[in-house]
Amino acid sequence: MKRQICMLFSLLLVIVGFATAANAEMVTLYASQDAWVDSDNPSSTPSDSPFLSIYSSSNSQRWSYFQFDLSSIPDTAVISKARLSLYGSASWSTASDWTTPYNRYPHFYHVSDDTWIDSTLTWDNKGGYDSLLGVNYPGSAFTWSNAYFTNGGTDNWDEGVDLNDDLLSIVGLIGDTMGYSASYSAYSEGTGGTTNGPRLYLEYTFEDPGPGPGATVPEPSTILLLGIGIIGLLGYGRKVMG
Ligand SMILES: [Ca+2]
Ligand SMILES: [Ca+2]
Numbered sequence: 001m002k003r004q005i006c007m008l009f010s011l012l013l014v015i016v017g018f019a020t021a022a023n024a025e026m027v028t029l030y031a032s033q034d035a036w037v038d039s040d041n042p043s044s045t046p047s048d049s050p051f052l053s054i055y056s057s058s059n060s061q062r063w064s065y066f067q068f069d070l071s072s073i074p075d076t077a078v079i080s081k082a083r084l085s086l087y088g089s090a091s092w093s094t095a096s097d098w099t100t101p102y103n104r105y106p107h108f109y110h111v112s113d114d115t116w117i118d119s120t121l122t123w124d125n126k127g128g129y130d131s132l133l134g135v136n137y138p139g140s141a142f143t144w145s146n147a148y149f150t151n152g153g154t155d156n157w158d159e160g161v162d163l164n165d166d167l168l169s170i171v172g173l174i175g176d177t178m179g180y181s182a183s184y185s186a187y188s189e190g191t192g193g194t195t196n197g198p199r200l201y202l203e204y205t206f207e208d209p210g211p212g213p214g215a216t217v218p219e220p221s222t223i224l225l226l227g228i229g230i231i232g233l234l235g236y237g238r239k240v241m242g
């Protein structure tokens with residue numbers, strides 16, 4: 001009897017594990033528009049062909065804006081993972097300080113105002129930003145690098161709002177370089193398109209995350225459930241065979 005209960009419990013864990021793992025949908029979205037703005041030329045729209053620019057020094061700033069069309073994702077989806085991926089390279093005025101500090105890397109923030117248009121966006125007419133979504137840690141070689149949204153998901157992003165208005169706007173900037181200059185260039189949607197252009201990788205489920213942090217079942221616990229279940233079944237099988 002004890003063995004049968006054990007086996008039933010193990011089977012249940014396997015089923016729950018598989019169900020949770022199979023639930024996530026993955027999508028790749030390409031930027032529908034992007035643009036950068038320059039504090040040194042506050043009323044003009046710099047060309048983003050081929051590159052977008054994010055730059056900071058003691059007396060000037062460049063910010064890059066991105067927009068993604070979320071209409072393909074159901075309004076009731078719960079985003080479980082998100083990362084903004086860019087193809088570009090970074091440089092800093094002092095090479096020996098490339099690895100630190102954290103502030104010197106491009107930070108990506110959520111922008112509530114979706115009404116901007118990349119052909120007319122300027123430093124003077126740009127909108128503000130609210131929560132930090134993630135930080136990108138690019139190297140000096142031209143390659144892909146990612147800004148993983150906080151905690152792998154969207155703890156700082158009320159995705160319900162953006163899934164309803166169907167647009168996610170993001171700005172990338174380097175807020176504080178502690179007296180050095182820091183620069184990041186990346187392919188724009190206009191030049192890179194679906195080959196090297198900005199993209200957003202999203203993973204979503206339809207689970208209610210429930211109250212409090214960590215209520216969504218994270219991947220490691222799914223694997224753990226599966227693992228415990230399979231070990232339980234193997235153990236039972238061995239006992240029966242022996
Ligand atoms: Ca553009
Ligand atoms: Ca929005």
Ligand SMILES: [Ca+2]
Pocket residue numbers: 070071073074075163164165166
């Ligand atoms: Ca929608």
